[in-house]
Amino acid sequence: MNDIDAMTAARVPLDEEGPVFDAPWQANVFALTVxxxxxxxxxxxxxxxxxxxxxxxAPARPGERVNDAYYRQWTSAFERLIAQLGIADGPTLSRRAEQWRQAYLHTPHGVAVALGNADCPPAHGHPRRHGAVAISPATTRDIAQAIDPV
Amino acid sequence: MKHTPTDYHDHEHTEPPSDIELRVKALESILQEKQLIDPAALDALIDIYEHKVGPRNGAQVVAKAWSDPQYKQRLLQDATAAIAELGFGGVQGEDMLVVENTAAVHNVVVCTLCSCYPWPTLGLPPIWYKSAPYRSRIVIEPRSVLAEFGVTLAPSKEVRVWDSNAELRYLVLPERPVDTEGWSEAQLMKLVTRNAMIGTGLALPAGDIR
Structure with missing residues (x-):
């Protein structure tokens, strides 16, 4: 890294009074902690x-936005605190995160994702539309004959 | 959850969010199951920190200190109590110390360890306050960092850098701008910027808001 790169990397990222959080998950983990x-x-x-x-x-990675880095560190710290407090250990938290991933994978798009879907996909989620979903039988003689000539 | 027939989409699943979002969902669901948090109160809490708590609170404190010498004295002696007089207090505002800028001294605040910051008076910290360059450089070369913020101080002025921590959080009382005699607190408040209360800025000149 030459001197100019070093100076650029070390520059303080000035901002105006922007949003407090860049994404909902950042706000959520903050609120959980507080x-x-x-x-x-x-x-x-x-x-x-x-x-x-x-x-x-776990310092900020090159190119990582300040809030992304900060709340990544915050989340890891909160996980450690939760373990320290005896609320849930690391493996329990990892398993739960994986359950959430499965829940997403098993939940049809547009439906609220619930943890219960992790190992139990919604049974009636997506009927395939190979045929008509409803049929009203023809009643006039002509049509009935056309379909099934006597 | 009861599985119900749904609309007939083409998508068979929902794309999972990023790993970190899943981790936050894991934390939230576990804390909720153990009844350690109230999910209904989370949004209200976020709303408070996004919209209701911010540097306007601190500006009110500063404007009052500029206008009322007795209040200023109380503020410098016991900041937490004086700030509570205006109704501001709570998480990260329990132990406050106000440092006064004068003709001879300029104060600036950092948290070198993480991002300790007086939430009740300033809201949540700005991006740069949490960045590694600010946290390290303001201690090593405060004058150059202040210059990057547009604050150029006379060499004769002393610069004091205060390191916030879990026990104590600092608020800078900026110098009152000249030509503001007789201004109301409401008028004065408009001159007090967030950065002026961190020390990376000065109060605005009177001409800026007239």
């Missing part, structure tokens, strides 16, 4: 310790 804190489950200093370590251990 709500759990407000319930008294942990001290803020405990959180600062964990997220500080995580930021140091």
């Amino acid at each position: 709500q759990l804190f407000k319930s008294g489950a942990f001290d803020w200093s405990q959180w600062v310790q964990v997220i500080g370590e995580e930021i140091k251990a």
Whole structure:
């Protein structure tokens, strides 16, 4: 990396007063953390310790947007905190994330995704339209004859 | 969930979101099952931080301190209590310290460890506050970083950098702009920018809002 690259990489990314979150998941993990804190489950200093370590251990990747990096670190830190608090360990969280993936894969597009779909695809999700879905039988003689001549 | 017949789409499945979104969904569903969070309250909480808590709160504190010497004294002595007088407090605002800019001293705030920031008075931190370059460089070369923000200080002015942490969060009380004698608090508030309260900016000159 030459000097100019180093300077560019180290530039402070100035902004105007933009949106607080870049994506709903960032807002969600933030809100989960704050709500759990407000319930008294942990001290803020405990959180600062964990997220500080995580930021140091997994710094922003080249080209990663600041909020993406920050809330990626936040999410990892929150997972660690959840494990520390004995709420759920890492493997449990990974399994649950995988269940959600399966739930998406098993849920027809346009339908709300529910965790229950993870290993049980909706039974009546997508009937194939090989034939007409409803038939009203012909009643006039002419048509009946045309179809089934006597 | 009861499986119900649905509309007859061509898609057989829903494309799963990114890994990190799935991880957040995992956290949310587990916390909800254990009744440790109230999913109905999450949106309200997000709304508060997206729309209701922001630097206008801090600007109100600053404008009052500029207008009311006794309030300013209380603010400098016990910031948390003085800020609570205006109704602002809560998460990340429990232990506040206000540092005053003067003709001789300019203060600027950082959190070198993560992103500790006074949410009740400033809202959530801006992008750059959370970035690694700001967190490291403001300590090493504060004057150059301030220049990047458009703040050029006389060499004779001392620059103090304050490192926020879990125990203490800082708010900068900017210098009151000249030619604002007799202004109401509401008028003064308009001169107080977010960056002025972090120290990466100055209050706007009086001419900017007249």
